[in-house]
Amino acid sequence: MTPAGERRAREQPFDASDAEAKALASGLRLRILRLTLDEPLTNREIADVLGLNPATCLHHVRTLVDTGFLEALEPRRGRRGAREIPYRATGRSWYARTPTISPSMVEAFVAELGQVPADRTDVTLTRLRLRLPPEELAEFRRRLHELVMEFHDRPRDPDAEPWSFFLALHPEALSAQPGD
Template sequence: MPSTLPDADAPEPVSRRQLPPGIAPGPDGRPERRQATDAEARALASGLRLRILRLALDQPLTNREIAETLGLNPATVLHHVRTLVDTGFLEALEARRGRRGAREIPYRSTGKSWYVHTPVGSTPLLEAFLSELAAVPPEQHDMVRLGLRLPREELEEFRSRLDALIQEFHDRPRDPEAEPWSLFVALHPDTSRPRPRD
């Protein structure tokens, strides 16, 4: 799979924008994925922070706007926003005047989480996924669960083709007028069925 955080933060292709902070181009000019630093891994080890990255993916949002969307206290959200800014996953844009003339800073996802591997478990991803899914009417869920038995070479082919498909759609230009969709993919050993005997 392309990353342990494949759906967190995937903006328009790098060819149409600057590289995210801390991400270097590879020999082919495309960004290279790398291991997350300890600080980056800690920043991404939160379902709430992953949701913030998703919220600020297509349009910059202020701390107040993020807090209102999530139904949380702005002071609580600000701690998470600052953590994401400090680690380069969010960028602060030029301040603007908000309601009642208050100075507010909008934040935008940088796309960096797509390019870092993190050793954190799946819990933050699942938390973010389940929170977002809970807000979608059941008739709009398109889900499938599949049990496979694949020899090693076919499993590698499956992973490679799935990775290529996801990367292809990640790299396509984003249409700001199009309807937003979310994809969650998990491939894991199936512990509910007996393994073949040697």
């Protein structure tokens, strides 16, 4: 199991502090965490992948390091012998409960989905409207959670193609009733 996988197995859900919630309220920071989950990357490598100025990227990297969502590893020699620090996601963000609804996850999802080549035919999108009594809704939530956690807890195969999964379950806004 990878070091990140070992940490994931030990973490428990926690209420995010204001600083932690703010760090996770950025779609860009969520993308940085996704990029560094399986492979450590330097600030310059992260900036290159995301098309950012390295100084702008470093601000986001430092915010994630300061809140424990990203860790700095041992420095290494980069291009032209320069000292570079690789960063790796700690996996802690998975367990953070944030106090407010934030569009950051949706922003990160849309940005990542936008980078998938248009000719890929194996992308799956599904949208569903449900009308479930409270006990069935609770069962639906529990079963979804169990399935996601089952796959989350499996060891990662470093040779397998990485896939992303996004799930949102929310009450619908009240729609106009006939005659209103």
